[in-house]
Amino acid sequence: MKIRKILALGLAVVFAVGTLAGCGGKEETAETGSEGENSGDRVLHIGGHTRMYPGEEEAWEAAAAQFEEENPGVKVEINWQGSFDDVAESVQAAKLAKETIDLYSCGARVIQNSLAPAQICMDMTDLVKPYEDRFVEGMLDSATVGEKVWSIPIGSSGTCSFYYNKTMFDELGLEEPASFEELAEVCKVIKEKKNITPILQQGSLATYWPMWFMETYAQTTGNQSVENVEAFLSGERTFDTEEETEAFELIKQFFDEGLIDSNSLNTDSDGMRAAFSQEKSAIFFGGTWEYTNVEEVVGDSFEIGVFEFPSMVEGVQAQHGGGCGTSLFIPTFCNQENMDLIMKFVELITRPEYAGPIIEAAGPIIPSIKGVEAQGSTEGESNFIQDINDNHAQHIITYLDWVWPSEINDVVAQAIPAVGTGNISAQDAVEEIQSTYERLVTEGYQYDWWSTWTDEQWETVTPSTIPESYA
Template structure:
């Protein structure tokens, strides 16, 4: 377990000011609403004497073990807190983010909700939709000091902390079925040419080279382009372009990165109909033995461990996208973030705030962090868990990411309008659109959103 802690520490130190996308991304489940009662036992604040009702939104809608663990945690909270009534709404991530933006614009935020570090946090703060959590953290110094270095950076605006991290997420990992590589004599790609060769061989043998599910329009951006483009442009260029500080998305290096991604589509790396399925669908294609690879974040480990047939899981290993010839970015890197965590609305009285603090602590306190690791999820918190509590695939991911540097995830650094332009542009790109024209649309959206 010491190895896991050391590797996780390396991850957080490298992320620094970079940040935030996401996370749990199970989709396709129906929205659920549940009202239950719940009491107050932690020391986060004085327990409210009267009955308090809290609205709580989250994205735990899947069937994996981690989701079940979080739902069990919420059930336990409700048993332990009979003076707090929870009005719970669960939504798949894509629908959740859209609804949260709508709620923020209408000043109708839920009392407690999951927020993503980086751009989302900054926008919620700018809209005065969230309340700082510094006093909660300061009231529990042992808890606060057990987070790894830089964990709160991307939940912080003007020295105020607005969310508690519950995950640490490399967003771009290549999961591959080694049995396919062995069967067809294919080398696990370490160069761009080797990746293209692998695609051609698998396609010739009626195997989907890379399963892709971009129905939600975020996956190609967060899980592929964020890492691929950094290989081409380098991190400094992207951060400058995101801030419109001496770099533009019409610059040749960014257009070139779009061309590399489009090249994969042109040679048949992805299956037909990739816009009609989501990340769950791409995992299903992989688990059905129809695809040699898929590209997703570390969260996919939990899904694979829970849902993959034994022969598929045993053959599954993980790597990163290969180097790009002449690229300005570091080859031994991947995109990554400190992901989602609980936050609270700015619009509540002191009794509600005290109750909300209880729930935030239950969702992100030491026991919740330990629960996450035991269910194969990386966290930015010091947790000591016996090695036999985690899967071999999770251990392999830890070993890999501990050797990597991290680059920004696009949707964590861009404005919402900029992110939407990239997401929509990549779908157009993968369907044959002109890289230059798509770059121009992205540049216009980013510049307009920043007033430049």
Template sequence: MNKKIAASLASIVALSTLAAACGTPADTGTKTGGDATQAPAQKVKLTVWHNYSGDDLRAKAVRGQIDKFKAAHPEVELDAQAIPPDGYRQRLKTVAAANEMPDVFFTNSGSMIKEFYDGGLIQSIMPLLNKQTEWKNNFTPGAFDPLSFNNEVYAVPVNASVTSLFFYNKTLFEQNGVKVPKTWDELLAAVKTFKDKGITPISLGNKAAWLAQSSILSSLANRVTGTDWFLKAVKQDGAKFTDPEFVQALGLMKGLADAGAFQQGFNSLDNTQMEQYFISGKAAMMIDGAWALTNMAATGTKEQLDQIDVTVLPSVPGGKGDPNTISGGAGGGFAVSKKPTGKQLDAALELIYTISGPDGMKAVAEANQIVNYKMDVDQSKVTSLFYKAYNLTKSVTFTPVYDAYLSSQGAEAINNGLQELLMGGKPEDIAKKLQDAQAKSIGK
């Protein structure tokens, strides 16, 4: 046994003995038979980090499953930390650099989990999936793909990643004689009509920088370039982000800002403020992810939710991408660091099953969140808006979300670049920043 571990265990035993000798109150968990006293079994310690820190229904559902595990497993001393999303990834990278990863933690799919895999910081959860085969086989096709490496699964998706739903206020559209835009030109016409009438055309909150990239650019650029081009550009193999088609996509996005599509101060508002601005009727449209469904369900009235409808982003004439698409795919999930073994690993896998198992999937879905799991959604348990979006996602194809495929440096470059672009920056300059960051990060 490692000397430091042995010394630590000896200290724990010594302190426990001293506490007992001093008559420490409360239930110690000891069992007495005759004159013999049996020491209590040492608890398994387990840490879990996640970013479900908000008041939305999905966050409450996930935290509720963690609480359920805690109540059902008194033998586990669970340290659960809910960290706000905006700083979550950086916190993980900081502890990863110090080799102090939490035992279980939430990770996004794509480049985020790949960084942990490449760093040798996580372990396969195949023992859990092989034990619970009926559960494993009930996930939708491809659900594990962005969470797998070398035919081994490293996390189970808690929810589907749907990032570019096009929400619109039916009442405002009808009152102002505007038809729901199906092409980019129709979208610009709608923007002009609403702006002329003093109504914010599109609600946007890009304070955290990722939203414009994840919810707007990922889908818009795909309509212009197509998926194959993007995947080649990510690998820097036959395509570059300075190519004319990507510069065109950035130009279309800049065109929205130039037309006055967004409210004042959009780079200072977060996505929650953006969603509240929209659902309160101050904006006619919003391009956001499926997380908005659970956020608005937690705060909006039935009347507010009933007047909102959802569709796909308008098509781009001459674009190479399929217009009947939504950026997204399999969502993030809980992974296990390299550290847990034995009983601690057993507890970690059981925690993942509690969060992402059939009961967990049901709880998340009923929190108005789309999941990668085959199940019937009880319409009476969800909002009308969620049910519309849920059915919409069954009829479309999913395309890549940019920051799920770009390197960390590439994602940071485009996120910051879009903030600059929407405030008057040049598409060519933003494209070059992304190209340089992505090429450097993969050594090309």
């Protein structure tokens, strides 16, 4: 199809990914064991992708030090390696290399879409019961698939918003836009008065584009996007209907009206934040998790504001993808003799005094652990946090990339800029998504994977023991 040619030739460079890094850590052998085993200590192995926020590593190290103090004779070895986007490959590589990892910290999406279906994650349903009341209501929902809990959320619930230079808006007499027409007028004024790019997107990172589709598709489906995707993945409807096509065409309007230009296709997160902080752009669309990094580069230069994705379909409420991102799961290739240590650490890491610094490093908007306060000690931050909680958070639905498989997400991510720049049509895009799904089904994909597991498969993900409560 045309889309395959365009994506292969035109977008390969834009969305090329680096060499995948395997999960680090020493392979243990019968002769040598781990360093801790040689010294007579028990060792708890914690792994995850490289930490992304200042102070995050230190917060984990402080929790590990406290755990060692409370459990004499136990060592905690932490190994952060690889990127956020390479987690599935890193964990699989660690398993094949017969490494031991007792707890792994990563994003919830890869757990839902890849690791749990691949029997990489232990069923934590019974393990976490003694600690359920430590989580903010609804937070464990993002860790639950097929009525089983596969991880625990140690982070902040995120969603998507437009960030903007509020100081510049005030200077130009601009109000937060509620509709696409209002946003287009705002961008027109910014172009005329400031001669800068109104909206600059981190478009060289393919993973950010599906957030746009989640917004427009929520509107074209009349707020039934999650239900429609679940029906699509279950084979009950196709993905090449008018609703899907219109969702792509609405995104194309941002390109057609000049709100987004080709500069966004070659801009990464650092470039986007730099342009925003230097007032070379006025607006960008991103996750609430980005606020800490944006605030750091902006400093006191100007005040930051946020507004919701604009209404593009009359009479339909805007909805935004959301869920608690950073999670902790138990790999099925853990040392099951360490299950008591694993759950003791879970108990410690869900105490607000230790979860707090980890969550706060990312600038928590809606923390997952009770007793951890949302960021917002200064007046400017308070306005931002209040706006998110009073408005954006009221319209959160599940991230679609937590529902559909990664192969579908990849096609959506690549199709959006291709449609936006006119290299393919919206119809080409939805047909490619539909054909990708059909191919996955022939290869054995099943949305409700848990419903057909054998007793042997369930045994693989079931803990050999359920330790006593350490609460």
